[in-house]
Amino acid sequence: MTQDLPHFGMYIDGRNVPAESGEWFETFNPFNGQPWALVAKGSAADVDKAVEAAHRALTAGEWAEMTATKRGALMRRLGDLIAENSQSLSDIEVRDNGKLLAEINGQISYIPQWYYYYGGLADKIEGAVLPIDKPDSFVFLRQEPIGVVAAITPWNSPLFLTTWKLAPALAAGCTVVIKPSEHTSVSVLKLCELIEKAGFPKGVVNVVTGFGNEVGEPLVSHEKVAKIAFTGGEAGGVAVHSAAARSMKSVTLELGGKSPNIIFDDADLEEAVKGAISGIFAASGQTCIAGSRLLVQASIYDRILKRLVEFAGQAKLGDPMELSTQVGPVTTQQQYARVLDYIGIAKDEGAKCALGGGPSTDTDLKDGWFVQPTIFSNVTNTMRIAREEVFGPVLSVIPFETEDDAIRIANDSPYGLAAGVWTSDVRRMLKMSQKLQAGTIWINTYRAGSFMVPFGGVKRSGMGRENGQDAIREFMQTKSVWISTAAETPNPFVMR
Incomplete structure (x- = not known):
């Protein structure tokens, strides 16, 4: 009762x-x-x-x-x-x-x-x-x-x-x-x-x-x-x-946010993959700063996508009270349904589901609100999955060619809460920090915060x-x- x-x-x-x-x-x-x-x-x-x-x-x-x-x-x-x-x-x-x-x-x-x-x-x-x-x-x-x-x-x-x-x-x-x-x-x-x-x-x-x-x-x-x-x-x-x-x-x-996490081909790629995973699958994607748009330079796109699928595919879903669990449930039943709806929208728009794409299939988790870590490729920045906040463990991977191309795609959003940049080029770090329209810019890290550092957004x-x-x-x-x-x-x- x-x-x-x-x-x-x-x-x-x-x-x-x-x-x-x-x-x-x-x-x-x-x-x-x-x-x-x-x-x-x-x-x-x-x-x-x-x-x-x-x-x-x-x-x-x-x-x-x-x-x-x-x-x-x-x-x-x-x-x-x-x-x-x-x-x-x-x-x-x-x-x-x-x-x-x-x-x-x-x-x-x-x-x-x-x-x-x-x-x-x-x-x-x-x-x-x-x-x-x-x-x-x-x-x-x-x-x-x-x-x-x-x-x-x-x-x-x-x-x-x-x-x-x-x-x-x-x-x-x-x-x-x-x-x-x-x-x-x-x-x-x-x-x-x-x-x-x-x-x-x-x-x-x-x-x-x-x-x-x-x-x-x-x-x-x-x-x-x-x-x-x-x-x-x-x-x-x-x-x-x-x-x-x-x-x-x-x-x-x-x-809200639809934050771009940008990987250049001169980055430490393994660290960049970890940053991409942290940016979207930590907290089951339920953070306003989630790096839900992963922009990857075309020359390394296939390599990064493969490594993302390998890494995220090994994530352990389970009881959030267990310290070994890596991905927990979505917090509310309404949000659980919303995330699944967006996955369906992405598929209908032509995005290719490279990983996940639905509720957890683990029978031990059937009563909880678990969504599989989901990765979409073949995404364009005009799709709803790339423009609207999903607030769940769903990643859109978008290719770009040049710095200016990355800046254009990243800023082509009604949101501007955060952005991530992965590169070893100091000149590029400074240029991206200036040109990206966001209240917080992380370079070679993601989801870092402190009581000492102002936080907030621009645009919507x-x-x-x-x-x-x-x-x-x-x-x-x-x-x-x-x-x-x-x-x-x-x-x-x-x-x-």
Whole structure:
């Protein structure tokens, strides 16, 4: 009986609470397709309670009066607690989204660094005294928190991508209402236990759980939300941006990608193949930065394709909790169906399936949402499989002749989140880094990231930056202060 499953309420104003409606929804384990927990099914009433709590904490009380140095100390304490509890958090996340334990372990063990980094930055936010052309005037700038932040996060890396928003927002002095994906809410709720234990005042961090139309929409449109930080698909990002524009809210959007991973014939080809495999089959292709378009110089195309098929064909599908597993399930049943639909579309368009091309045939995995690592050759950049984000373990291999040809194909996309380049030519490295239209360029590596390095997209891949010092500025606003030192105002009817 599903009612016997563990129940996880929302976290509002420092308390775990059920939904106002008393309703719950199931969250599923992608490995076996079975529900494993019940999560509170929120509504606009729950959103209003959470935002009001965040607004109270922002404007009055302990958090509002707290020094930046004290905020930083709380954040570093939170980082320590996450490090101490990383294994239990990893286990929950694997059960909820099906990512490999080996990858989730690495992510969650790394998360504390965000809280240490931004905790250190919290009291390094400086204003400025401005030189001014007006006589008898003293002008300075204040950097202040932007306000209540709505953080809307996806299902592929729940804690990791929540941290990208939460850490700089807290360092800036904001308060936050998190809306996690309805598919992967539990690990974020467990994080709140650590936030409370770290000593954060109530209302500073809140979590409302539920579905986009019932929770996400009222959160985005709430009059007391000043900033929306969103990671998700393009359609969701467009809806968020449109709603935010109606109420003049600030937004950071990290959206989809169709990233080119480019192999030149002077590259270390074995390392390039590993980079191509990592770029698309790690995390079962469920990353916004997936190198789903592999551009290969024509002179080495057949050789690379053969090696890719050999390498990916040996990948072990299985239980994501087993450290030997290399490819886990797709996180949701809807996404599983979507990936299979795109495989069918690619075949109909004339792409040649060189590997995979369907659900796993392993009977031990029949209850889970497993898609075989799939490689298509005979792909042109006009095909849907090369232009639309699949978000699954599906690779399109496209030939090119020259540098300029590679640049043209790579940039012929509505997206611009990331790109990879494999070459031993330093001149080419610099040219490609300049010419490729993407927020991140990896050269002779792929899927590398750090709390120190800004991340974000261009074109339809989003706006704003997460990580690095750029991120904290996304949660601040500048206030200009004028002080007159004049003994008298010469003419009150004339602008000074």
